Structures are given as C-alpha cells and as structure tokens.
Amino acid sequence: MDRPRNAFLDRGLYVIARCVACIIQGLPPELALQVGKVAGALTYYLDAAHRRRALENLAHAYPQLSPARRRTMARASLQHLGMLGIEVLLTTRMIHLRSWARHVRLVNIQAVLGLLVKPSRKRRGLIMLTGHYGNWEILGYVLATLGFETWSVARPLDNPYINRWLLGVRERRGQKMIDKKGATTEVTGILENGGAVAFIADQNAGKKGTFVDFFNRKASTYKSIALLAMQYEVPVVVGYARRLNDRFTFEAGVRDIIYPADWRHADDPVFYITQRYTAALESVVREAPDQYFWFHRRWKTRPRGEGVAQTA
Secondary structure (H helix, E strand, O other), rough: OOOOHHHHHHHHHHHHHHHHHHHHHOOOOOHHHHHHHHHHHHHHHOOHHHHHHHHHHHHHHHOOOOOOHHHHHOOOOOHHHHHHHHHHHHHHHHHOOOOOOHEEEEEEOOOHHHHHOHHHOOOEEEEEEEOEOOOOOOHHHHHHHOOOOOOEEOOOOOHHHHHHHHHHHHOOOOOEEEEEOHHHHHHHHHHHHHOOEEEEEOOHHHOOEEEEEEOEEEEOOOOHHHHHHHHOOOEEEEEEEEEEEOOOOOOEEEEEOOOHHHHHOOOHHHHHHHHHHHHHHHHHHOOOHHOOOOOOOOOOOOOOOOOOOOOO
C-alpha cells in the first residue's frame, strides 16, 4: 500500500517549482539550458546511486569503450536530464505555429503524417513509440501544434500539484495525456475509433514481460504494445527527437514503421513486434548515446536462471 502523501510538503514543493520555473523562463533560452546542464553535472557528482547505475549499464552496452569515455557519457546523460527539464519549461514559450520550424527539423515523417491525416472513416488507428532519449516530450507537442490529434500514455508524478501543472504544459497545444494507471479502456477506445496513441516503450516490464535484445542484454519489455497492434491491426511507428546542440533545436523523425503485414506470418508475432521496435530504438540511441537515460532501471528484471541484475 502506498504511504499517504504530505499535502503541506507537496504544496511547498509545488510553490518552489513554480518559482524556479518563473526564473528559468525569464532567462535567455541558451543561458537557461546551461543552467540545466550544470545542474545535471552536479547530479552526476552528488548522486552516487544514479552515477553507479549509469556506469554499470554503459559497461554492458559499450564494453569496447574506455572507463574514461563511459564516465563522460554517464555525466552527459545526467546533463541531458537537466537540460530536458529546462526544455519542458521553455516549450510553451518556444513552440507555436510561427516558430516551430526554427527549432524542430522533421525527418522522414511523410508516411506517418499520411496515416494521421486519413479521413476518419478510413483510419485504422496508430501506435507511436519512442524511448527515454533526446526530448520525447517535444514530439507530441509539435504534432499537436500542427493540428494532429494524439494521446500519450504517461505515469503521473507523485506530487499531484506539480503533476497537474505539468499536465497543463503538455496539453497546452492540444496533446491529450492518459494516466498509465488504468489506461487500457481509454487506449482501446481510441484505437477502435482510428486514433493515435503514443507510448514510452523502453521501460522494464517485470517478470511478465517479453525478453528481447537491447544493447547486448536481454531486457524485459511490455507485451501490451504488440498485443494492441495485433488486436486492432494497426501500424507501430518508432520515432525520436534528439537535441542537435546546446540550443533549443532538435531533429524529430521516424526510424521504423511496423505494418500488420510484417508480423502477420511471423512464428511469434508478439516477439517479432517487440524485438523489432526495440532494435529500432537501439539504433536511434547509438547515434547519440549521450542523450539516453543510462541511469534508469531498464535491465532490472533478468530472465529466469540469470539472477538479479547488478544495475537494479
């Protein structure tokens, strides 16, 4: 059972967060991003648990690299987290119809836009995936700014006041958020009506997940995405948004589209879909590994007989 939260503490943290946000939003974007980068670097040096986990994950993923290079990547990963937090605060100010093209370069998305703009009577639904890489928040925000309706499944923050505030930021341009807890009914209704649903697809799925290859190790991955794609016969799109520099500029694109015809005759369609989109995510991460969340517990659950992951 979850422990009851301290409402007074939650409100206090919310007030502090809003005050910090006001200061950040008053800075030039480049300076604000540097603040986030410095905060991330401090986290690397002060947070031993996350630093250790990132270094252990990188040792498995890039055994050919020197320890010094892996330390640099781990530090950059936490700097990326700090910059991402700043970017979320800046997004409503920076991204609108007249400005988005100055900040986001779209790559290889024509096929996806074609799926999104089909007349409602011809739509069959769409599943869109990305990972804890780059700035995944900007993907849905830009699509909403351009008038494309999408629903994103996300875990709410523990602090209800901060969660409500950031939910408003995410939905400012029309993107709709779905609480991960109990999302099944909403997601199935959206797909039945030809809508597009987005997931973060690189989270540990526990003992009931499907184990697929991800950076030289088996990783427990949720079956639900593949099962939904099979049930509703919808394409699965693997997308990404990576930062191009230390300014508010990104490349957003599509790495793979898995169509129903691709898995229809597979021996194990659930495994085929899950492994293919996981491989696509890995290929994206390898192009800019410093922008991946190496400190999260992606490999926590191990296949039976392998034992407990050291990175848990």
